[in-house]
């Protein structure tokens with residue numbers, strides 16, 4: 107592990123001002139003042155010069171980009187929790203640790219998912235647009251009815267920190283919780299959350315009212331929700347995704363929504379961000395958000411603090427606390 111006084115730290119996107127100020131104090135830091143996502147060439151140039159790269163989810167840190175890394179690049183300290191945009195195996199092969207920012211965005215993301223769990227079945231976003239469009243003619247006994255969430259069953263795919271935080275909130279709304287996860291949680295945790303483990307994902311899909319996707323995006327979870335699995339959901343089911351767009355086959359989801367094979371969706375993430383298909387944009391039974399999961403002032407500052415802590419601890423010659431160990435022995 108190195109000991110470096112002021113590591114050359116290249117930050118690929120504009121970060122909160124307090125975070126950049128602290129980084130400028132502590133590191134030989136280079137920022138992206140105009141916040142334009144870096145091109146592949148710009149990323150190659152950055153890894154050729156930096157000791158530490160601070161990327162975000164909008165950067166494709168591919169094997170190709172990492173092939174341009176100079177021998178001095180010794181840490182990738184990601185601003186964000188998901189690391190699917192970084193070729194972890196290529197980083198591992200070059201012995202470059204990757205860190206992320208877990209924990210500090212859990213509650214914000216869970217709050218936003220809860221917002222979608224309420225707003226999609228109750229048609230809140232649709233109602234807001236209706237009022238603004240000047241179409242509202244007053245209260246009506248059958249006006250803009252949605253589905254009740256109290257007493258319904260939520261299926262959570264991926265019961266990590268965020269999944270569990272959603273379960274805690276949903277219980278407060280009187281929603282029952284089933285979950286599917288690679289590993290079953292300890293029984294005591296299940297009991298506290300009031301959550302039931304479903305070993306078989308397909309069985310769970312056929313037995314829920316709301317689905318929330320909260321697993322990481324990996325080769326195994328690519329299009330986890332495909333046409334076949336969408337077909338297992340009932341007509342009154344709502345799909346919520348605040349994890350990664352690529353976990354759902356967006357074409358198949360759009361088909362299901364268009365046909366009324368499912369009731370609606372709340373999406374914060376997409377397969378080709380920031381592009382969203384015209385067909386999806388045209389649908390009424392969908393709430394579309396611009397990847398807002400962790401978008402609070404407090405959360406983004408805390409994410410910056412985590413990035414800084416990881417760099418400092420690493421620069422002091424220790425293993426950074428949030429090293430992503432996937433692919434590492």
Ligand SMILES: O=CC(=O)O
Pocket residue numbers: 163185186187188189211349399400
């Ligand atoms: O999506 C946001 C993140 O990975 O932090």
